[in-house]
Amino acid sequence: MAAGKRVIQRESFGPVAYYRFADDFSPHLRGTLVFQNTLIPGYPHIRRLLRLRAGILRHFHEPFFVEEKVDGYNLRLWRHRGELLPFTRGGFVDPFAYDRIGDFGDFHRFFDDHPRKVLIGEMAGPENPYIDIWPPNISEDVAFFVFDIYDLDQRRYLAPPERYELLEQYGLPSVKSFGEFRREEVDRVEEIVLDLNRQGIEGIVLKGRQRVLKYATPIINLRDLEADADKLLDLQPAFFIQRVVRLVLGFDEFRLPLTPELQTALGRAFLEGFRQAVQRVREEGAMYHEFSVRVHREETIPRLLDFLNRASSQIRVEYAGRERVGDLWRARFRKVYLRSTETLKAYLRGETILD
Ligand code: ATP
Numbered sequence: 001m002a003a004g005k006r007v008i009q010r011e012s013f014g015p016v017a018y019y020r021f022a023d024d025f026s027p028h029l030r031g032t033l034v035f036q037n038t039l040i041p042g043y044p045h046i047r048r049l050l051r052l053r054a055g056i057l058r059h060f061h062e063p064f065f066v067e068e069k070v071d072g073y074n075l076r077l078w079r080h081r082g083e084l085l086p087f088t089r090g091g092f093v094d095p096f097a098y099d100r101i102g103d104f105g106d107f108h109r110f111f112d113d114h115p116r117k118v119l120i121g122e123m124a125g126p127e128n129p130y131i132d133i134w135p136p137n138i139s140e141d142v143a144f145f146v147f148d149i150y151d152l153d154q155r156r157y158l159a160p161p162e163r164y165e166l167l168e169q170y171g172l173p174s175v176k177s178f179g180e181f182r183r184e185e186v187d188r189v190e191e192i193v194l195d196l197n198r199q200g201i202e203g204i205v206l207k208g209r210q211r212v213l214k215y216a217t218p219i220i221n222l223r224d225l226e227a228d229a230d231k232l233l234d235l236q237p238a239f240f241i242q243r244v245v246r247l248v249l250g251f252d253e254f255r256l257p258l259t260p261e262l263q264t265a266l267g268r269a270f271l272e273g274f275r276q277a278v279q280r281v282r283e284e285g286a287m288y289h290e291f292s293v294r295v296h297r298e299e300t301i302p303r304l305l306d307f308l309n310r311a312s313s314q315i316r317v318e319y320a321g322r323e324r325v326g327d328l329w330r331a332r333f334r335k336v337y338l339r340s341t342e343t344l345k346a347y348l349r350g351e352t353i354l355d
Contacts, residue, residue, distance in 0.1 A: 008034075013093035016080060020091035031091040035080060038152055040118055043074055043089060046205065049215045050249045052193060056186050056206070064208035065160040066189055068176040069216070070145050071135050071202040072124025077101065079111035086123075095307050096129045096293055097144075099300040104144040105172040114166075120148035122175070129293050129304055129333070132227045136200045141294050147175040147205070160207055178204075193217055194254060218250025222265060229273025230280075230287065233340040234314060277340055282348055287340035290320065294328040301331045314339055 007025045011018055019034040021042065029042030049055035056064075075086040075097055084107055086097035101107065107119070125142030126134050146167055149158045158166070160177065167174040178192050193204060196217050203216035221243040228235060247266075251258060277287045295301065301322060308317040320332040347353075 011092065013085070013098075016083065016085065016093070022090075031087070031089050033076075033087060033091050040076060040078060040087070040152070041150070042091070043076060043120055043148075044212075046212050046214045049206075049213050050246060051253055052190060052215050053186050053253065055213065055215070056189060057183055059211055059213060060183050060206065060208050062208050062210065063180050063182050064206050065180050066178040066192060067147065067160070067205050067207065068178070068196070068201060069203040069205050069214055070122040070124050070147070070175055071131075071133050071220075072122040072128065072142075072145075073130050075101075075121055075123055075144070076150075077107065077119040077121065079108070079115065084108070084111075092307070094123075095300055095303040096295065097123055099295045099297055100142065101144065106170065107172070110166075110170040110172060116152045118150040118152065119146050119172070120150065121146040121173075127291070127293050127330075129291065129308060132289060132291075133224060135202065143173070145173050145175045159209070190254070197250075197254070197256075216246060216250070218247055218254060218256060221247035221250070222262070222269065225266065226269040226273065229269045230277040231337060231340060232270070232274045232277065233343045234287075234337045278344060278348075281341060281344040285341075285345070286336050287344060288334050288336045290332065290334050292330050292332045294325060294330050296328060298322075298329060301329065304331070305333070308333070308335075 005022070007021055007023050009020050009022050011020045021028050021030055021032040024030050024042075029044060031042030033040040049059075074089045075094060077084060077086045077097075079085070084098075084101050086094045086101050088094050110119070111117075121144050123142055123144050124134050125138040125140070127141050128134065146163070149163045149166060150156070151158060160180075164174060164177060166172075181189055189204075189206075193215065196203065197219050200219060200223060201217060202220050203214060206213045206215065225240065225243050228239070232240070244266075250256075251262075280287050293304070295304075301319065305317060305319050308315075314337070316336045316338060318334045318336065320334050322329050322331040324330075
């Protein structure tokens with residue numbers, strides 16, 4: 001953290017004022033929120049298994065639930081003074097979800113009865129403002145799935161069966177649960193993962209009483225590389241290495257063949273992906289991605305644009321127009337990756353590097 005930057009920062013969203021932990025500050029996690037008498041904890045990191053069978057046998061001596069891991073972004077939803085406020089991992093109100101959250105369930109009915117609970121869920125779909133990957137079964141717009149409920153008074157996350165029951169009772173969207181398993185049933189968990197792998201779904205989260213772990217399907221690592229290879233100069237090298245490591249360990253565990261198609265696809269992801277970045281910079285002077293989002297209120301568009309541009313010094317987001325889609329506005333944006341753009345421009349004009 002930069003010297004002098006305060007860990008606890010004051011934030012506001014319209015008339016709503018609160019404090020946010022901008023970094024971990026033991027025992028509080030980054031993204032922890034403080035309202036007058038209420039502390040909403042940052043959502044904990046989930047450790048990753050790289051080998052499923054060995055991991056289950058090593059870590060789970062009690063039964064555990066298996067849930068689908070939805071590939072989107074994390075939101076904590078709480079109602080404060082009558083307003084549904086969706087907070088990002090970092091603890092900002094997400095202007096996009098603030099506009100759309102009401103489309104995914106009658107959350108007011110839930111908070112009328114449970115004002116001292118927080119819903120934690122994943123917003124996922126191709127038309128989200130923040131990430132370039134989404135579940136294959138969401139073909140347009142976004143959807144929201146709750147995967148945890150935090151009780152502010154008891155200071156605990158509800159156990160999966162309590163959560164399933166509450167979500168069912170209020171008709172709220174839940175991540176898919178495959179049910180409860182014992183360590184002896186590891187074969188069945190493997191079958192679930194193989195099935196998700198065939199569908200191109202991100203993975204599973206294993207939830208026991210003592211611990212929560214995640215496991216990604218082997219193929220999703222290829223999908224991630226395909227989605228991100230044009231950002232070769234923006235992302236950390238470890239991002240790419242990790243995906244290759246996970247992919248190979250997964251294919252090896254499940255004895256899946258490294259087919260010529262897979263090998264070609266992996267090579268193509270890097271070569272064509274990065275070629276696209278070079279071509280964009282050569283022809284259009286910038287490495288960028290285009291994306292769109294659907295919102296109810298026109299004022300969400302500048303709010304979102306401002307939010308996106310404050311989030312990172314490595315990207316610049318430009319507004320590219322809007323049109324009506326049913327009852328919603330579809331706003332189009334261009335996300336410019338500044339590091340790739342500047343580095344490639346320098347290479348293309350013949351500058352040298354020392355290696
Ligand atoms: P970290 O685990 O360190 O927070 P990360 O932020 O990169 O890592 P992921 O690797 O995507 O996140 O995995 C954890 C995230 O997965 C959770 O924070 C949550 O947003 C998301 N998620 C999706 N489905 C589930 C689920 N069923 N249960 C719990 N988390 C889920």
